[in-house]
Structures are given as C-alpha cells and as structure tokens.
Amino acid sequence: MMVDFDPTTPLDLDVQYYVNLMKGRGLLRSDQAMATDARTAAIVYRMAASSEAWSKRFLKAMIKLGRTNVLTKDQGEIRTNCRAFL
Template sequence: MVLMDQATPAAFDNQYFRNLQDGGGLLASDQLLYTDNRTRADVNAWANSTAAFSQAFVDAITRLGRVGVKSGSQGNIRTRCDVFN
C-alpha cells in the first residue's frame, strides 16, 4: 500500500495540497496540479485554508451525486459492488 500523504495518512485534510506546494506529489500527474498555471491557484487556496478545502470537497461531492442518477427500474443497487444482482 502506498500512502498519498505521509504526514497525516489517517486524517482527511488538506495536507495533500500542502505536499504539492513542497514538490511532494506522489505522482507526476498530481504534481502537475501545482506546476500548471490553470490549477495552481486552486492548489494554493486548498493548501492554505482547511475551510476552503472542505467547502470545495462538499461542492464536488454534491455535484458528483447528481451525475447519471438512475431511479426505478433503470437502476440497480448492488448488495455487493463486484456482482450484479
């Protein structure tokens, strides 16, 4: 197992983004979030403010929850994720 964050591996916090600021991204694609001018401001905002990170997470999860929601006979709620009912 590889930890995404060595500093606070058991906490859900913004340390991941502070790691990017310090050049400590686990993957090159992660580190690009900080080196790319299009996303650097977001990384800085989330690294510097726990409240901003938390609100961005809530907003993202809320939007994700609305993607492709199926209901009635269109959906399938699995009792096991790896097996169709």
C-alpha cells in the same frame, strides 16, 4: 502494495495533500503537475492555505457526486473487484 496519497496525514481529510504538492512531494506525477501548471497552481495554493476553502470545495464536490445517477440492476453493475467483469 498500497500507498497513501498523503503520507503525512493519511487518515485525515485535510489540506495536507495540497501542502505536500507545494513542497514537491506529490505521489503521482500528474498530481504534482497541478502545483506547477499555470492553470491549476493558484487552486493548489488556495487549497493548501485554507482549511475552510478546502472544506467548502470538498463538500460541493461530494454533493455533486451524490447527485449522479448510479446505474443499478439490469442497467449497470456494482463491482466488489473493479478489475473483474461479472
């Protein structure tokens, strides 16, 4: 069974995920905790309040992720099924 983290706009990359957290509608308990934890609540609020702020943070995260050194060939493996070792 598959479940969307954001059932409101599941096919869009937008702030709705954070808006849902602020409404107490997070899918995972750990995600919902971000909206109430003093260390992360302000970030959730900023992301929900500003599409521009969210877009900038998302872009930075994708650039950072793209710079990771992926192990390939004999050094690593790319799986089509993450639960199965080849």
